[in-house]
Amino acid sequence: MSRHAPRTGVRRYVNLVNLGGLLIVVCTTLPLLWMVSSSLKGPGEISATPPSLLPDHPTLxxxxxxxxxxxxxxxxxxxxxxxxxxxxxxxxxxxxxxxxxxxxxxxxxxxxxxxxxxxxxxxxxxxxxxxxxxxxxxxxxxxxxxxxxxxxxxxxxxxxxxxxxxxxxxxxxxxxxxxxxxxxxxxxxxxxxxxxxxxxxxxxxxxxxxxxxxxxxxxxxxxxxxxxxxxxxxxxxxxxxxxxxxxxxxxxxxxxxxxxxxxxxxxxxxxxxxxxxxxxxx
CATH class of the missing domain: 1.10.3720.10 (MetI-like)
Structure with a gap:
């Protein structure tokens, strides 16, 4: 077995952990971004199909x-x-x-x-x-x-x-x-x-x-x-x-x-x- 095999396995494990962490960040951040975006939309934009992530005409x-x-x-x-x-x-x-x-x-x-x-x-x-x-x-x-x-x-x-x-x-x-x-x-x-x-x-x-x-x-x-x-x-x-x-x-x-x-x-x-x-x- 090559001596580089354990090191490669560690790198794969680290990459998987990083990928999992990235997915968790996306899954937890996306609802918050959607809430912020929807709070700045008018009634017409919120009910539009297909929906948009960012408001076209932000309003307070x-x-x-x-x-x-x-x-x-x-x-x-x-x-x-x-x-x-x-x-x-x-x-x-x-x-x-x-x-x-x-x-x-x-x-x-x-x-x-x-x-x-x-x-x-x-x-x-x-x-x-x-x-x-x-x-x-x-x-x-x-x-x-x-x-x-x-x-x-x-x-x-x-x-x-x-x-x-x-x-x-x-x-x-x-x-x-x-x-x-x-x-x-x-x-x-x-x-x-x-x-x-x-x-x-x-x-x-x-x-x-x-x-x-x-x-x-x-x-x-x-x-x-x-x-x-x-x-x-x-x-x-x-x-x-x-x-x-x-x-x-x-x-x-x-x-x-x-x-x-x-x-x-x-x-x-x-x-x-x-x-x-x-x-x-x-």
């Missing part, structure tokens, strides 16, 4: 209708308030719980982690009716707390899982040194561990913010008032009985996608660090 009329006539700005504000408040509460509780699971001598730790993993994939639709009855009884319908409370409860298990795995990778010597200096467990967690846990917090925060930002079912059920609707619900209600304004819907989808895209781009390195550390050390 769809964005004008989305903001001025359909009030998507109010929906954006509601989503920002709900998603931000939910994320802050989730991270605050998840850090404390993750630190306890990573460091304190707790009995049944494995069972707790298994339960958290099961709860993180539990379908929210199974809780829709009892949650609605509870919120109606408590007077929380059509309010920010009416969404924040269930969002925190539903997304907290996964955030705890991520932070527990990340915190397990932080050397214990740092805590031992803080203990020698006289710091208690809470002070150690907040002053020593918390600054080191920023990549894990960013990872859990981005996942939590994205989940609450894009959630539709609970928002539609609990906040039916127009001044409390979030972006996904508002965009879904752009349609009328007689027409579906696809251009306006695409424009609204673009407006709703930009905050998430910016969040991921800004914190991409921290997200990758938090995910890989949790995977290796967990």
């Amino acid at each position: 009329d769809n964005y004008d209708i989305a903001f001025v006539r359909n009030g998507i700005g109010r929906y954006l504000l509601n989503s920002v308030v709900v998603a931000s408040a939910s994320t802050v509460l989730i991270l605050s509780l998840a850090f404390l719980a993750g630190y306890a699971l990573a460091r304190l001598p707790l009995r049944g730790r494995g069972a707790i982690m298994t339960a958290l993993l099961m709860l993180s994939v539990f379908p929210p639709i199974a809780l829709l009716v009892p949650l609605f009855l509870m919120e109606r009884q408590a007077g929380l319908l059509n309010s920010y707390p009416g969404l924040v409370i269930p969002y925190v409860a539903l997304n907290l298990p996964f955030a705890i899982w991520i932070l527990r795995n990340y915190l397990s990778g932080i050397p214990r010597e740092l805590e031992e040194a803080a203990t020698v200096d006289g710091a208690g467990p809470m002070r150690t967690a907040l002053t020593v561990i918390l600054p080191l846990a920023r990549p894990g917090l960013f990872t859990a925060g981005v996942f939590s913010f994205t989940a609450t930002w894009s959630e539709f079912l609970l928002a539609l059920t609990f906040n039916g008032a127009d001044d409390r609707r979030t972006v996904p619900v508002g965009i879904a209600l752009f349609t009328s009985q007689y027409q579906v304004p696809y251009g306006v819907i695409f424009a609204g989808a673009m407006v709703a996608t930009v905050p998430i895209a910016l969040l991921v781009l800004i914190f991409r390195r921290s997200i990758v660090s938090g995910m890989t550390t949790g995977a290796v050390k967990g």
Whole structure:
């Protein structure tokens, strides 16, 4: 066998990997490009046959209708308030719980982690009716707390899982040194561990913010008032009985996608660090 055969096999493998990566990029980018293009088209261009990827006569009329006539700005504000408040509460509780699971001598730790993993994939639709009855009884319908409370409860298990795995990778010597200096467990967690846990917090925060930002079912059920609707619900209600304004819907989808895209781009390195550390050390 030629000595160049292994090298040729490696090159073929690398080429296949590169080709697969290129296909993934195309498959994920093309829908986004189509959404951007359609948001700049008029009604005639969107329904034209055959369709065109780029608009012949770009226009911002769809964005004008989305903001001025359909009030998507109010929906954006509601989503920002709900998603931000939910994320802050989730991270605050998840850090404390993750630190306890990573460091304190707790009995049944494995069972707790298994339960958290099961709860993180539990379908929210199974809780829709009892949650609605509870919120109606408590007077929380059509309010920010009416969404924040269930969002925190539903997304907290996964955030705890991520932070527990990340915190397990932080050397214990740092805590031992803080203990020698006289710091208690809470002070150690907040002053020593918390600054080191920023990549894990960013990872859990981005996942939590994205989940609450894009959630539709609970928002539609609990906040039916127009001044409390979030972006996904508002965009879904752009349609009328007689027409579906696809251009306006695409424009609204673009407006709703930009905050998430910016969040991921800004914190991409921290997200990758938090995910890989949790995977290796967990």
